[in-house]
Amino acid sequence: xSTAFALGYPSTKFEPTGLVDLSSKTERExxxxxxxxxxxxxxxxxxxxxxxxRELLGGxxxxxFYEWKKNPSRLLDVDRITRISFLIGIYKALxxxxxxxxxxxxxxxxxxxxxxxxxxPLQYMLSGGLIGMQTVRKLLDARRGGV
Numbered sequence: 007x008s009t010a011f012a013l014g015y016p017s018t019k020f021e022p023t024g025l026v027d028l029s030s031k032t033e034r035e036x037x038x039x040x041x042x043x044x045x046x047x048x049x050x051x052x053x054x055x056x057x058x059x060r061e062l063l064g065g066x067x068x069x070x071f072y073e074w075k076k077n078p079s080r081l082l083d084v085d086r087i088t089r090i091s092f093l094i095g096i097y098k099a100l101x102x103x104x105x106x107x108x109x110x111x112x113x114x115x116x117x118x119x120x121x122x123x124x125x126x127p128l129q130y131m132l133s134g135g136l137i138g139m140q141t142v143r144k145l146l147d148a149r150r151g152g153v
Contacts, residue, residue, distance in 0.1 A: 035081055038087065042078035042090070045059075045090045046078070052114065059071070063090075092142075093139060095143045099143070112127065
């Protein structure tokens with residue numbers, strides 16, 4: 007028995023955007039200022055100490071941190087833009103899943119999920135670096151998707 011149609015994805019009007027090439031200096035220039043502004047807003051809402059905020063950025067000096075905070079118009083490297091992207095994604099997912107108050111407190115609350123082993127998500131991200139941030143982002147995206 008033959009089929010008169012080919013299997014495939016249903017048609018859609020959605021057109022995915024292309025991936026951002028962070029190796030491109032032009033793309034990083036376009037994103038860096040708004041990424042840093044978003045980062046500083048996020049750490050303020052999460053009440054993160056400056057020392058921890060510096061570590062989330064990959065470990066920068068006090069002087070660089072305060073200069074970036076005062077003047078966020080600068081070119082970030084791929085690692086720092088990626089870190090900020092994960093954190094902003096975490097922030098967004100938390101605000102979709104929880105109300106604003108819990109969403110902004112969540113990173114500082116002890117968590118019984120096996121991933122965190124009783125630590126706060128912030129402690130987990132600080133100790134796990136970029137991979138820790140990616141893991142938290144994936145966890146929240148899965149929760150947001152109902153998994």
